Amino acid sequence: MRKTLKLSAAAVALTLLLAGCGGGDLDSIDYENQGEGKAPSVSFETPLKVDEPQTRVLEEGDGDQIEEGDTVEVNASLFNAEDQSSLGDTYSEQPITITVDDTLKDQLPEIYDLLMGNKVGVTFAYAQPADDAAAKQSGGSQQQGGQSPGNAVEIYSVDSKILSEAEGTEVTPPEDLPDVSFGEGDPQITIPEGQDEPTDLVAQDLIEGDGEEVGAEDSVFVHYAGVRWEDGEQFDAQWTGQPASLSLSQVVPGWSEGLAGKKVGSRVLLVVPAEKAYGTAEELGENAEQKPAGSLVFVVDILGRSAPAENADASAQPDDGTMPQDGNHGSPAPAESSSDQ
Structure with a gap:
């Protein structure tokens, strides 16, 4: 399973708490944007040391204002503060998400304040x-998305906002399709009787949303719920909180075929026959206890999209916690991948 960077986190095992004297601070960072989909060029005086948590804007945004409650899509690059060596980046994998909320404000107030005063x-x-x-690592203090990597310089670029729910033009579906109703909690999906x-x-x-069109190889940020056609019982849902993040190249055909061509902002009812679930x-055999058999029905809010990274490993699954990882819950990953998760 590939490793995906998290907010203020790289693989902790790859970082060292190194002592040093002299060197630079965040003002010594020389930053150059290398273009869309590419990690930036970064250099700084080493060792870079700070006496307190600090942020510095390297490039102003010109998109929408970032506001309280927004979830933003972010690419990250991390560097060893002692020698500028790379600790990894998300540009060759999959972006992360950051929610600008009270949790971020409590745990990383400097990042919260910076985001609230800037644009996409x-x-x-x-x-x-x-x-x-080191104290956060040893004390088990969890930041949003993970633990701190220690003596590192972290570079984040906010690429877009992720919607909190579908928005656009309501569409009246044909009467013979499953009915979807909304109240508190997960949506209720009712299977037509006698069909x-x-x-x-x-x-x-x-x-019908009016955002970007989703490509067949894109990753999407979604809220969703799914039920079995056989009995209408819900087998999985991620309808609140952080959106699920998944690649359309790594899901069951009913998702990849059904969502490709849809627009961000759309709420989509997917009726998926067994052969595309x-x-x-x-056919499932022993996996029948882990994956829902037969035809399935999903309702999906498409909250955002990102194009596939040029060097992404299409066979890998993200481990950033934004996609259901437990194969027992019937998340839309292919049935054959459950043993790999």
């Missing part, structure tokens, strides 16, 4: 004293 497109640097990072299991894939807009109980 902003790129900024962040660093904290090595002693603070045979579907044999064709249906991807029906309930709300996980298969029949007979």
Whole structure:
């Protein structure tokens, strides 16, 4: 499973709490944007040390104002503060998300304040004293998205906002499709009585968004819920909180075929026959206890998208906590991948 950077986190095992004297601070950072989809060029005086957590804007944003409650899509690059060596980046993998909320304000107030005062497109640097990072690691203090990597220089670029829910033009679906109703909690999906299991894939807009069109190889940020056609029982949902992040190249055909071509902001009803889901109980065999068999119905809010990274490993699954990882819950990853998760 590939490693994906998290907010203020790289692989902790790759970082060292190194002592040093002299060197530079965030003002010594020389930053150059290398273009869309590419990690920036960064250099700074070494060793770079700060006495307290600090941020510095490296490039102003020109998009929408970032506001309280927004979830933003971010690419990150991390560097060893002692020698500028790379600790990894998300540009060759998959972006992360940061929610600008009270949790971020409590745990990383400097980043919260910076985001609240800037626009989409902003790129900024962040660093904290090595002693603070070590205390958070040893004390188990969890930041949003993970632990601190210690003596590191962290560069973040805000690429876009992620919607909190579908928005656009409401669409009246045909009467013979499952009914979807909304109240508190997860949406309620009701299977029509007396209908045979579907044999064709249906991807029906309930709300037609007006955002970017989703490509067949894109990653999408979604809220979703799914039920079995057989009995209408819900087997999985991620409808509140952080959106699920998944690649359309790594999900069941009903998702990849049904969501490709839809627009960000759309709410989509997916009626997925067994052959485009996980298969029949007979076909699943031992996996029938872990994956829902037969035809399935999903309602999906498409909250954002990102184009595939040029060097991404299409066979890998993200481990940033934004996608359901437990194969027992029927997340839309292919049935055959459950043993790999």
